Amino acid sequence: MKRITSQRRARPRWAAVGALLAGAVLPLTLQAAPARAATAPDGGDVIANLFEWNWTSVASECTNVLGPKGYGAVEVAPPEDSIRLSGHPWWEVYQPIGYDLNSRMGNAAQFASMVTTCHNAGVKVYADAVLNHMAGNNNTSTDSYGGDSFNSSTESYSQPGYTSADFHASPANCPNSDLSITDWNNQAQVQECDLSNLEDLYTETTHVRQTEAGYLNSLVADGVDGFRMDAAKHINAADMAAILAQVSNTTWTNSRPYVYQEVIPGSTNGALQPAAFESNGSVIEFTYAQDLKAQFTGDIANLKTFGQSWGLEPSSASTSMVTNHDTERSGSTLNYKSGANYILANLFELAWGYDVPQVYASFDWTNSDDSPPADANGFVTNTDCSNGWFCTDRNQGVANMVGWHNATAGQSVANWYDDGTNLIAFSRGDRGWIAINNESAAKTVTVETGLPAGSYCDVIHGDLTPSTGACTGSTVTVAGNGTATVTVPAMDAVALYLPNAASGTVGESFGVNQTTSWGQNVYLVGSIPALGSWNTAQAIPLSSSGYPVWRGTVTLPANTYVEYKYILKNSDGSITWEPGNNHSFTTGASGNGTLTDTW
Incomplete structure (x- = not known):
């Protein structure tokens, strides 16, 4: 007025x-x-x-x-x-x-x-x-x-x-x-x-x-x-x-x-x-x-x-x-x-x-x-x-x-991180995560996101299609333990989230029995954006907490045909692919599923 x-x-x-x-x-x-x-x-x-x-x-x-x-x-x-x-x-x-x-x-x-x-x-x-x-x-x-x-x-x-x-x-x-x-x-x-x-x-x-x-x-x-x-x-x-x-x-x-x-x-x-x-x-x-x-x-x-x-x-x-x-x-x-x-x-x-x-x-x-x-x-x-x-x-x-x-409606603030001044990050439950950099220089951090393992669209810099997971911009990989390493540009932000269940998503737990040598880690990669679209740089890291079974949970679109394989990332940076044909399955209409494979 x-x-x-x-x-x-x-x-x-x-x-x-x-x-x-x-x-x-x-x-x-x-x-x-x-x-x-x-x-x-x-x-x-x-x-x-x-x-x-x-x-x-x-x-x-x-x-x-x-x-x-x-x-x-x-x-x-x-x-x-x-x-x-x-x-x-x-x-x-x-x-x-x-x-x-x-x-x-x-x-x-x-x-x-x-x-x-x-x-x-x-x-x-x-x-x-x-x-x-x-x-x-x-x-x-x-x-x-x-x-x-x-x-x-x-x-x-x-x-x-x-x-x-x-x-x-x-x-x-x-x-x-x-x-x-x-x-x-x-x-x-x-x-x-x-x-x-x-x-x-x-x-x-x-x-x-x-x-x-x-x-x-x-x-x-x-x-x-x-x-x-x-x-x-x-x-x-x-x-x-x-x-x-x-x-x-x-x-x-x-x-x-x-x-x-x-x-x-x-x-x-x-x-x-x-x-x-x-x-x-x-x-x-x-x-x-x-x-x-x-x-x-x-x-x-x-x-x-x-x-x-x-x-x-x-x-x-x-x-x-x-x-x-x-x-x-x-x-x-x-x-x-x-x-x-x-x-x-x-x-x-x-x-x-x-x-x-x-x-x-x-x-x-x-x-x-x-x-x-x-x-x-x-x-x-x-x-x-x-x-x-x-x-x-x-x-x-x-x-x-x-x-x-x-x-993220109805989810509590969790996983707060700050650098003491002008970089903050937090999640809303296990549905979304954001980092905000109010500083004049880019910042790289490894933080707990609260999100399931997977490849996520940074919606600050790209458009997400919830029904398919397609992203027009950059993506961020969340590891099996829920952490992600993210570079947040100066005076900018990075934000990731799981689309609402109403848009058609399910949780799928992937596991593979594979012994490894020192410096090797097992990753998951597949045919859809949530699994990196066969791009090994966007592959999903799996957790070794149940070794020799490596496991991680990923959110996938419902009722969708998926092909996937496991890979080893070696200490010298090279990639070893799982032998044989691609694994394949169709996700369910709702709920969660579990897959256990042998290399």
């Missing part, structure tokens, strides 16, 4: 009465309490925050990137009609003048089509909802993108039918005569005075509650699955609960909308702290993002204990981010101008598994008020990731870590 400061006149006391006489926009009867979490139908929960992308571009991104990469949801900019100002600053969309779905991102039909397209790609849609206020009366413009008439200086907004009676006044509500907030620990000021001169809605009244619930229900009717509640700290939690109680279940999954709220921490008043709002939904974790900046510009080894003990909200009640539209401009968090630190922080967020993660993708800017790329009338033009936009969601490592995040 753009913070604007100027003096305001006092609103007359009589303006606070009469709202209860106004009619509702829609008759609403549902009273179910909102849930605090939701997952996309495919199980993913990562939110791509496509800040101020137009609806056509969002739809295309859902089809071509977000769905295929496993993103669970997309957050879109406020879709309601808003004020239009000279220069078209980005924050226009946070100054609504009505609730028609005709905005600078597109019209109502384009919005509805976008939601359908995203659903067809398996992606939920969360809309940024501005309920705290309407456009500020310090504006001289009476122009809007959708064309509805309004005059903020007289508190008249025709589309929702708001008049002065629908706004907080002084001294009846706000104790300050100019309606400004001067004490950020005073609940009455924070929730009943005007935030940055924006007209503060009287959310205690039936008319305002029903009108706002009607707006949210119009979005739900179009298929919207959840809401980012802008400036939620400035709405009394009881008022928000009353509004949400009137909102219908979602149409796609017949579940409660996912709600995550903008509640900036720092108040000493408990009623204004994030925990006070968690009964209505998750809260956005600003402290999380600030802490990531501190560590990625310091020593990331400190992140070993990162979590609630650092003062974060509970994982089950929060939504994390690396940056957003406000904090990237204020400098309190990393942003796209931070270079590799920014990308590495996104990789860590997706790997760490604390709360619901967001990936922020928006436009380039020089001045903090800059408009997104737009035409002469302020309507946002199609996103071009090579010109004027920074599409973090498409970054190869970030996009592929969404699949990593989904595959």
Whole structure:
């Protein structure tokens, strides 16, 4: 939310009465309490925050990137009609003048089509909802993108039918005569005075509650699955609960909308702290993002204990981010101008598994008020990731870590390693492993990965096809004892994972009885990528713990024909192949298998 400061006149006391006489926009009867979490139908929960992308571009991104990469949801900019100002600053969309779905991102039909397209790609849609206020009366413009008439200086907004009676006044509500907030620990000021001169809605009244619930229900009717509640700290939690109680279940999954709220921490008043709002939904974790900046510009080894003990909200009640539209401009968090630190922080967020993660993708800017790329009338033009936009969601490592995040869901952090400063590595159970090098030189380490033996795709630098194990980039071999020797490039990362069982994988234990001489070791190589595709440099090392039987367990695609052989790697670097024909078998549909062969 753009913070604007100027003096305001006092609103007359009589303006606070009469709202209860106004009619509702829609008759609403549902009273179910909102849930605090939701997952996309495919199980993913990562939110791509496509800040101020137009609806056509969002739809295309859902089809071509977000769905295929496993993103669970997309957050879109406020879709309601808003004020239009000279220069078209980005924050226009946070100054609504009505609730028609005709905005600078597109019209109502384009919005509805976008939601359908995203659903067809398996992606939920969360809309940024501005309920705290309407456009500020310090504006001289009476122009809007959708064309509805309004005059903020007289508190008249025709589309929702708001008049002065629908706004907080002084001294009846706000104790300050100019309606400004001067004490950020005073609940009455924070929730009943005007935030940055924006007209503060009287959310205690039936008319305002029903009108706002009607707006949210119009979005739900179009298929919207959840809401980012802008400036939620400035709405009394009881008022928000009353509004949400009137909102219908979602149409796609017949579940409660996912709600995550903008509640900036720092108040000493408990009623204004994030925990006070968690009964209505998750809260956005600003402290999380600030802490990531501190560590990625310091020593990331400190992140070993990162979590609630650092003062974060509970994982089950929060939504994390690396940056957003406000904090990237204020400098309190990393942003796209931070270079590799920014990308590495996104990789860590997706790997760490604390709360619901967001990936922020928006436009380039020089001045903090800059408009997104737009035409002469302020309507946002199609996103071009090579010109004027920074599409973090498409970054190869970030996009592929969404699949990593989904595959490791529910697994605890384990096998932590750090060098004391800026190289860290950890696993999520036995499903995924990542190393992050926040240093200016490459680092080579041998570490415990927690993964079964096998050849794994480094998804930071290559694309993995889970169903076949095919990898477009480099691979890393995990030995039978779970260790791997990995070189992590400077300011870069390496990440490996086992695709979800739903993609069709089985565990196969290979064993061969073979006596060896000093300096010889037995390896496994075969016809599919998981067994090195007959490349002896990618062969799987077997463990001699049961000597003379050498054994290792490898994850293979289900229902797949496999040929394989054992090899000896000799002390002089030469290779001795097992004699005779290739071994062959077809993997099962599920579960684990055991093979024992004789050389």
